[in-house]
Every structure is written in C-alpha cells, then in structure tokens.
Amino acid sequence: MVVASAAKGEKKTPVTIDDRLQLFVDRYLIDALAGAELRLHSPQPREVAIPFDRPWEGPVSFYVTVRVDGDTYRAYYRGQPGVGHPEVTCYAESKDGIVWTKPALGLYEFQGSTENNILWMGEGTHNFTPFLDQNPAARPEERYKALAGGPLIALCSPDGIHWRKLRDEPVITQGAFDSQNLAFWDSARGRYAAYFRGFRDDVRAVLTATSTDFLNWTEPEWIDLGDSRPEHFYTNATTPYFRAPEILLCFPKRFVPERTWNPEHGHPGLSDGLFLTSRDGRRFDRTFLEAFIRPGPDPENWTERNIGIAYGVVPTGPGEISLYWVEHYRHPTCRLRRGVLRTDGFVSLHAGYAGGEALTRPLLFAGKELVLNFATSAAGSVRVELQDEKGKPLPGFSLAECPAIYGDELERVVRWRDGADVSSLAGRRVRLRFRLQDADLYSFRFRG
Structure with a gap:
C-alpha cells in the first residue's frame, strides 16, 4: 500500500x-x-501502590495526585473512612514510584495522636490537588501550589509538605467543584492553566481558565470536544507530558450513571478511564472513544466511581512510565493501583x-x-x-x-x-x- x-x-x-x-x-x-x-x-496493571488502610483513610479515599520532585515521588490524596466522617488530605512518598511509605508528619492530630500522614486539615480537604510549579518566576516559598475546595482556593508550599493559603478569598468561583479540580504551569504557552468541573446540559463536563499569577483567572470556558457525543467526565487529570510539554494528556474518568452491575452495592453507575490530548489547551482530540483503562475482571471495580486515574504521569524506570488509578472505591479494600507503559507508549x-x-x-x-x-x-x-x-x-x-x-x-x-x-x-x-x-x-x- x-x-x-x-x-x-x-x-x-x-x-x-x-x-x-x-x-x-x-x-x-x-x-x-x-x-x-x-x-x-492501555497501561499494564502492576502492584497495588498504596492501600488506603489507615483509620483516617478508608473506602472513599480518592482524588490522587502523583508527582516526582528530584529523587522523591510524592502522592497526595483524600482520606475518608466513610461518608459522614471527616475528610483529610494524606501524603505518601517513594524513591522509585513503586514502593511507597506513609511518613509520620506530625502536623495534625487524629484521635489524640499526630503520628499520621495527614498533610492538611484545613479548607479544601475534599479535593486538595497540588502541583510542582515549573514557572521560572515562582518564588521559593511557593514552589508548590494547589487548588482545593469549591469555590476553588489557592494554596502554596515551599516543600510540598507545609501548606498555607495564598489568600482567603477563592480564586475561581464559576463551576461545580465536586471533582478533582487541578492546575499546572503550562510552560509551552507561558501561563497557568486550570481544569475543573462544570455541568453542561446536566452532563458532567470540563471547564478551563488561565492565569499569569495563579490568583486572577480568565472567564471559564468549556473545553472543545468537537462533535463527539457528550459523556460524563467525572474527573479530567489533565497534565502536560513531561517529555513533550506542548502536548496535554487528559485522562477523564468516564461515569456511566445509568448502568448497575451489582444491584446489591446500593450505588448506581460504572466508570472507566479515557485518553484525550490537546495541543492548544482548549481543543481536545477524541480520536479514541474506547476505554484507555477498563474495570477488568475484578468485581470490586464494577461498582461506581472506580478507575479514577490519578493526576500525574511519571517515569519509573528505563523505558517505563507509570500511571495510577483508584480501585475498589467504597469497598474496605480501596486502594491505588500502578500501571505501566513504555516511554511515549500511549x-x-x-x-x-x-x-x-x-x-x-x-x-x-x-x-x-x-x-x-x-x-x-x-x-x-x-x-x-x-x-x-x-x-x-x-x-x-x-x-x-x-x-x-x-x-x-x-x-x-x-x-x-x-x-x-x-x-x-x-x-x-x-x-x-x-x-x-x-x-x-x-x-x-x-x-x-
């Protein structure tokens, strides 16, 4: 041919x-x-990276971020033993992105002890989503930044561990923020970019806004998905690819609310993970409508809100990159799974x-x-x-x-x-x- x-x-x-x-x-x-x-x-599933097994974590732990800073991999996630229990932001770290530990940070008290990995207990613990700021003008005391809560507040940290609000007032107020709302420094376009939830014709969708200072943001716009059929994007996990930062990778958790695989579970809906890309930050390509990550043969993944792909793609070995996703949501074995692709192998x-x-x-x-x-x-x-x-x-x-x-x-x-x-x-x-x-x-x- x-x-x-x-x-x-x-x-x-x-x-x-x-x-x-x-x-x-x-x-x-x-x-x-x-x-x-x-x-x-599709990524090949590997080991369970992080079990959400501490008393302050539990079956509805979610909204995971994975980043690498020098020789340290950092994971941030919501810990919550169950609906109605307090939400906390938890932290884990690794030297290789494979074996993870939960250090005793000594920052916040839980049931009378600070021997825990709780990183944040202030406003925004539901969906605290940080990133390492690659803006060359970022101040040393603001190397890390985060969006959290709803309306969205801005936070900063010098080390990814000790956090404070950048200001008391929210920085983004238009949207429906019950999701993992995120931001990053878009080096290819010289600006901060945020991606967060909105509802469009009763369908969970994604809004975007940009900023030069992380505090003042443009009017939100819907991302452009062309003529593809609307689907519920529960999260978006949009991130620049670290080897080609002009390309934005997007890993929505597709939510199918009308389906129930296990009626005894008590909560409707099924989920899988998708793969989209963008070259300008607003128009996203949907060449692939099929699932990027399926629930697979594990019956505990055939209940609602599983396969939530973490925010972050990281190198974990020669010729290998890793992604992570939440499994067994709302089950006692709720955990984070690692999956691998060859370098550039999407x-x-x-x-x-x-x-x-x-x-x-x-x-x-x-x-x-x-x-x-x-x-x-x-x-x-x-x-x-x-x-x-x-x-x-x-x-x-x-x-x-x-x-x-x-x-x-x-x-x-x-x-x-x-x-x-x-x-x-x-x-x-x-x-x-x-x-x-x-x-x-x-x-x-x-x-x-």
Whole structure:
C-alpha cells in the first residue's frame, strides 16, 4: 500500500517541529494513511501502590495526585473512612514510584495522636490537588501550589509538605467543584492553566481558565470536544507530558450513571478511564472513544466511581512510565493501583504483517539525525523516506535507500545507504514517509 496524498503536489502549511519529540497521539502530523492506523495502548496493571488502610483513610479515599520532585515521588490524596466522617488530605512518598511509605508528619492530630500522614486539615480537604510549579518566576516559598475546595482556593508550599493559603478569598468561583479540580504551569504557552468541573446540559463536563499569577483567572470556558457525543467526565487529570510539554494528556474518568452491575452495592453507575490530548489547551482530540483503562475482571471495580486515574504521569524506570488509578472505591479494600507503559507508549502508528504506510504533513526540523521509538516483530520492519513538500523522494533518503529497521528500541537512529546525517535538509520543508510491517512507531524526533 502506498500513500499518495502529496503526489498531486498540493502545498500545505508546514509544521515547525525543530528538535522536539513528536508523538502519534492524534492525526496532527499525519497527512495520509494507507494500511496503517493509530492504535491506543492501555497501561499494564502492576502492584497495588498504596492501600488506603489507615483509620483516617478508608473506602472513599480518592482524588490522587502523583508527582516526582528530584529523587522523591510524592502522592497526595483524600482520606475518608466513610461518608459522614471527616475528610483529610494524606501524603505518601517513594524513591522509585513503586514502593511507597506513609511518613509520620506530625502536623495534625487524629484521635489524640499526630503520628499520621495527614498533610492538611484545613479548607479544601475534599479535593486538595497540588502541583510542582515549573514557572521560572515562582518564588521559593511557593514552589508548590494547589487548588482545593469549591469555590476553588489557592494554596502554596515551599516543600510540598507545609501548606498555607495564598489568600482567603477563592480564586475561581464559576463551576461545580465536586471533582478533582487541578492546575499546572503550562510552560509551552507561558501561563497557568486550570481544569475543573462544570455541568453542561446536566452532563458532567470540563471547564478551563488561565492565569499569569495563579490568583486572577480568565472567564471559564468549556473545553472543545468537537462533535463527539457528550459523556460524563467525572474527573479530567489533565497534565502536560513531561517529555513533550506542548502536548496535554487528559485522562477523564468516564461515569456511566445509568448502568448497575451489582444491584446489591446500593450505588448506581460504572466508570472507566479515557485518553484525550490537546495541543492548544482548549481543543481536545477524541480520536479514541474506547476505554484507555477498563474495570477488568475484578468485581470490586464494577461498582461506581472506580478507575479514577490519578493526576500525574511519571517515569519509573528505563523505558517505563507509570500511571495510577483508584480501585475498589467504597469497598474496605480501596486502594491505588500502578500501571505501566513504555516511554511515549500511549499510542502507536501501527501496521500489521500485510504492511502499511503513513505520510506526514510538510515539516520544518532542526538537527542532524532522525531518531525513532519503535518495536517490530522478528519478521517486521520500519523504513523511512524523506520527501520534498510535493511528495518527491529526496536523493539519498528514499525508501529504497533505507535498510530495514527492526528490533525494539527507544532511540534508534535512522540510517540510509550514505549514512544518518540529515542536516542538509534542516530548515527545508520535508515530509516523512513511514513504511511499517508488523511494527509500531511510538514517537520520533530530530536531534543533534
């Protein structure tokens, strides 16, 4: 199969990618596909990371945030033994994102003792959601920031442990805040961005606002989901991808209120996790309508409000990234599960044994070599061709001059017969033609 969209010679606006990492999470870079597809990959479940088993935690613990700061992984979550009991904000930490401890912080008293991991007992414990502020202008005493409560209040901390309000008055007042409402420094666009719940035509939806100082926010707007059918997004877990921060990853917990799997549970509704992306912070791509994380065979996950994906995607090993989600909500075994993907492995450009091709839009790159994150079978392969913007193969970089690439690598340099140096093409409008057979291509970048 051959992609032929550019053969007519039509000119299209080039995409400037320079030396930035490019992922196939949507069709933004793709001009044409033939025999290939974008394939969503679900995280592979691993161990129970954090059981919510302390007396102040319990079966309705929820709204988890996971972040890494230097060599310390930090988890924040709501602890609540049951409906009607006090809510507290709890803390756990790890050196690898796999084995977690709950340090005795000595900050707040619970049943006569401060030997607990309670981090916050002030306003906003229901949905306290912090982040490590990457704004280069952030003050040292405000390295961490958080949104909490409803209306939303702003908090800050120098170390992620000791918190105070930035001001008494709420900073965002328009919305319906019974959710995990979050914010982060959007380095690609030079502003703070917040994503929080609203109801649109009686459906749980997501609002967004931006700020330059974390205190004064723009008028909230609905995120744009195109023409996709409205679904309840109970949470959103929107975060920049740490390897490509211009891409926002969004992991809504889809809530299906009309379904009940276990009538004896007493609470209606089922949930799973979704995968969306955005390249501008407001328009979110729904290429994948299917579940990113299913409830699976565990019957305790087939009750309401499970599979709540935590806010945060973190590296946990060579070639591995981790996500976390809440299981067994409203059950005595309520806990946080870890799941893993290969680095950049959310979506791949995939072709089966019959083979397939993809052609990109015209690109403007910087660098001297092309690097792929890919995997093939023993009989599979990837080949790459560089074309001019009209679709004509460039001498020295045609498909016929690219030896078959096979294996499973995160950073494989593409070589043609005369070598790997593509610096002569930097700054020119070029297209990439990928030919795959029984292969997955997760990302690429020009470097050097």
